[in-house]
Amino acid sequence: MQIDFMEMLQKMVRCANIGLTVVGETISEPADFDMGIRRMVFGREEVDRWRKEICCLCQEGVVYFVTDYFEMEYCQIRIPEKERGYGEYLILGPYRDGRLDESKVRTLMTQAGVPEEYAADIREYSNAVPSDVNISVLRELCMMAAGFLYSGRTVRTEYVRQMMPDRRDLQDAQENALSHKFIEQRYGVEAKLLEAVQKGNTEEALRQLNLIGKYQLAPRYKDPIRDMRNVLISCNTLCRKAAESGGVHPVYVDDLSRRFAVSTETVSSGREWMKLMTEMVKSYCLLVRNYSLLGHSPVVQRVVSHINRNLSEDLSLKWLAAKYTVNASYLSTLFRKEMGMTLTDYVSRQRIRYAILLLDSTDLQVQQIATECGICDVNYFRKLFKKITGKTPAEYARQPRWVSY
Numbered sequence: 001m002q003i004d005f006m007e008m009l010q011k012m013v014r015c016a017n018i019g020l021t022v023v024g025e026t027i028s029e030p031a032d033f034d035m036g037i038r039r040m041v042f043g044r045e046e047v048d049r050w051r052k053e054i055c056c057l058c059q060e061g062v063v064y065f066v067t068d069y070f071e072m073e074y075c076q077i078r079i080p081e082k083e084r085g086y087g088e089y090l091i092l093g094p095y096r097d098g099r100l101d102e103s104k105v106r107t108l109m110t111q112a113g114v115p116e117e118y119a120a121d122i123r124e125y126s127n128a129v130p131s132d133v134n135i136s137v138l139r140e141l142c143m144m145a146a147g148f149l150y151s152g153r154t155v156r157t158e159y160v161r162q163m164m165p166d167r168r169d170l171q172d173a174q175e176n177a178l179s180h181k182f183i184e185q186r187y188g189v190e191a192k193l194l195e196a197v198q199k200g201n202t203e204e205a206l207r208q209l210n211l212i213g214k215y216q217l218a219p220r221y222k223d224p225i226r227d228m229r230n231v232l233i234s235c236n237t238l239c240r241k242a243a244e245s246g247g248v249h250p251v252y253v254d255d256l257s258r259r260f261a262v263s264t265e266t267v268s269s270g271r272e273w274m275k276l277m278t279e280m281v282k283s284y285c286l287l288v289r290n291y292s293l294l295g296h297s298p299v300v301q302r303v304v305s306h307i308n309r310n311l312s313e314d315l316s317l318k319w320l321a322a323k324y325t326v327n328a329s330y331l332s333t334l335f336r337k338e339m340g341m342t343l344t345d346y347v348s349r350q351r352i353r354y355a356i357l358l359l360d361s362t363d364l365q366v367q368q369i370a371t372e373c374g375i376c377d378v379n380y381f382r383k384l385f386k387k388i389t390g391k392t393p394a395e396y397a398r399q400p401r402w403v404s405y
Helices: 003-015 037-042 044-056 081-086 102-112 116-128 135-149 178-199 202-212 224-245 250-264 270-291 298-309 317-323 328-339 343-361 366-372 378-389 393-398
Strands: 020-023 062-067 073-078 089-095 156-161
Touching: 003 020, 003 135, 037 044, 037 116, 062 135, 073 135, 089 135, 102 116, 116 178, 178 202, 178 224, 178 270, 202 270, 224 250, 224 270, 250 270, 250 298, 298 317, 298 328, 298 343, 317 328, 317 343, 328 343, 343 366, 343 378, 343 393, 366 378, 366 393, 378 393
Parallel strands: 062 156
Antiparallel strands: 020 089, 062 073, 073 089
């Protein structure tokens, strides 16, 4: 077995937020690949009994698909003897196809003898397990993995249903409820997401957003669309505060926040929900990268904010220096040092950026757009637009809208 194969398998299942556990030679203390639910509810004896069942599924060349008494599925593969340096078993899971409704959760609790006091924990557990998995595709993946492990030998499947727990003694149950554990983990991921937004780190923010998908919230309303919209509203609020903490002026944050508030109420499917959530995180990260003034001197912060809010006005160095009562030469030197460009170049770039926004979102003529951007000479506007974007306004208007500057 090649180590790159193990890495590839881990990355593939991680994309679906499914756990992959490699169990070592001694199975007395493997990781809690069931998210700790048995240890918490039934105590150590039930965990040990379950481990013994796992040990019994030990035949090489067989892929075991195990359904437990919580209606969650696992895939178990015995690692060939010659590859035991990696461990003894591969265990993927838990996962299932579709979420469990409240009625089904209650039925499973009754069948397994779970006391009522653990209802919230079982609910959190069922919400945390990946439930949008294409079971047939995942099983094919497991068969392919087994075929690779066994170098082309015949591999067969067995479907196993786990027996109900033997005892109901809860004395050894963990003190901390599993629901608390999941909530703490989810809040930790959310904190990392907001930190990434605050820094304008799109890659890290999207990585944390993907991890949040592992912690599905229990439904708050009977209407799933209302639930999805409420999550978007919360995300918009949190990202808005993160961008503001990242040094973005509230004016720009509010503009973006209002746009997403409107878009949220048009969401009508899970696919639209995820698309808007991703766009929201990307947009706030971009806002921080483009407009953050964190670490800049107060005078530069005030001048930049004024420029961005008043692009159609006189924004000459002389006028701005007079408005903020600073020496023009001093302001010019300070602005270039902190912003990495001259004040004139910054004004030009912001005006063209605003022109692009107007081209994308309105039917205004080029002359009108130039005026809105504070440039009265339309020919100069065209030259400046091409200098910054590489295209004339007309050429830009004809290109696909995913191009950005």
